[in-house]
Amino acid sequence: MSTLDHFWAVVPAGGAGTRLWPLSRKAAPKFLHDLTGRGRTLLQDTHDRLEPLVADRLLVVTGADHRDAVLEQLADIDPEQVLAEPSARDSMAAIGLAAALLERRDPDAVMGSFAADHVIADPGEFRRVVARAAETAAEGWLVTIGITPTHPATGFGYIARGDALGAPGVFEAAEFVEKPSAEVAREYVDRGYQWNAGMFVVRPGVLLDLLGEQDPAFASALRGIADDPQTLADVWPTLPRIALDHAVAEPAAAAGRVAVVPGDFGWDDVGDFDSLGTILDAGNATANRTGPVVLGDPGLVQVIDSDALVVPASGRVVAVIGLDDIVVVDTPDALLVTRRSRAQDVKQVVASLQQQGRDDLT
């Protein structure tokens, strides 16, 4: 029986995707949308990508508000595979809860956590890298899959690679570093650092033990919920809001207990409309793109002299004249017009609408 027979996928499906407003909303976050125009949402794509590895050994952890939408989109999975967080408590609580449940359920389990709202161009290569990570995780390592950078991005954290471990393509992770400046990013890329995509592969017990070394109460609270799921509602609101990276991965790397498996399979977190445009551009390149980049019905888009990203999501005709680098996102109740270089600032509009009490629009 191989490690992969006990390999479980944990899919945290959370995050507002504020920078993808007005497409992404609190009520319908990014992972519920088809952002590649291929007819599957990011969540469905994530499921499809993992299914050949895990069959039904897959857990989705999502907000209580989104549980029904997740079940609707993943029609084939058992309702028990979708865990509902009573409230958002960041990734350590979400992934830790799944770890505590799996620790009890399958003593030989190795789990991998993969966000529901990322895009991966080459799922086959992704699965090969994950399988390699799982073998290393089975030996007791906390394994992270580090993405081989395609450019000196400033929007991701990086992972410094240390010595090679025994297996080919597996290295000690020397350090996790925060999102860098443009200059530092170039240095990281030159030194062979990987992007931190938040993909962790680990035995559930190892993860919880590492957490217990930093915060024993947190680890035992998670194991307590697994022991008696009735306590979830009471215990959950007391859990710390902290990312797995900070709670476990960084201290464990400092202690020499993290491995990194480099992966090169066309990864993107679709963080904003600039990133979305790049993904759609890449998808269209093979089709000899001549017009604008359109996510939706190209018949609705009239463009003259414009290098535009247009999302015609309201059914209305969208005409764009004489504008390069432009982003137009048209939804039934809100319209965004910006440029790709200002894609990060979309969250300011959302903040402003929230201040104005327009929760209906965010």
Add this chain to the structure above:
Amino acid sequence: MSTLDHFWAVVPAGGAGTRLWPLSRKAAPKFLHDLTGRGRTLLQDTHDRLEPLVADRLLVVTGADHRDAVLEQLADIDPEQVLAEPSARDSMAAIGLAAALLERRDPDAVMGSFAADHVIADPGEFRRVVARAAETAAEGWLVTIGITPTHPATGFGYIARGDALGAPGVFEAAEFVEKPSAEVAREYVDRGYQWNAGMFVVRPGVLLDLLGEQDPAFASALRGIADDPQTLADVWPTLPRIALDHAVAEPAAAAGRVAVVPGDFGWDDVGDFDSLGTILDAGNATANRTGPVVLGDPGLVQVIDSDALVVPASGRVVAVIGLDDIVVVDTPDALLVTRRSRAQDVKQVVASLQQQGRDDLT
């Protein structure tokens, strides 16, 4: 009894206003819209501006399709004051029909034609200039009101001034010239040429006689309709499609029979969104404008770092980030995003939609 007691206003209400799409449509052209944000449409503004001069001596000439809308907007006028053209035959036919009717109705009539879709900042000064033009027209001149240029515009024709006539502020019109290049426009402005705003003041019989010298059949067809209005439907489609400028004003000027009265009352033909932005800007300047220029509810517009003209006409929120010189026009079924410097090219979108059979949108 003064000339003004027999002064009639003729208001041609036609023209698609294609460069103001998607606000202006075939079914609801420019003159039916409130483009200044002051609560009156251009047609209503035109009526209000003329009423102190003419009371109910005002005729609107419009397409049969728009007669009901005109009557609805001008609730106080008599239905007989609104002449319906069976089809669009350009300005000579439209204004000539009104002239033929007035020639029969009031032997002492002097008429002035003023388009329904222009904006005038100072109606008092406008009326003073019109009154001066009417006195000269009563003497038998074809009088045009020439607009004193505020800049070397390339979008208007110009009028070359000749010798001063007897009355103060009245000159012979030496020549009508077509829309110039930028360089020629600067020369025209330096030489004191006026913009041709298509405003003609003339005794109806003089206008028809001048037409008769160029095209006797056209003049007698118009007089024939006035003689027996039942023949309108049959005769109308046979009339030439020609502008009054070409049919009458240009040859009459060459013959020394046209006078020009310069006017300086803040005129604009609101030809495109650049022009609209300038008008709204000027209107807002006194109000210490700090944000975007909005035609509509400013509460619907969220703007960050953008010098934008936004028309939120669908009720949806419009967010614009990091774009200068931008125009966003949001209507229930179509959206336009362009820049003010490309405002002329909006008609290309309309042409393209028509080619695609999307008459519902044009």
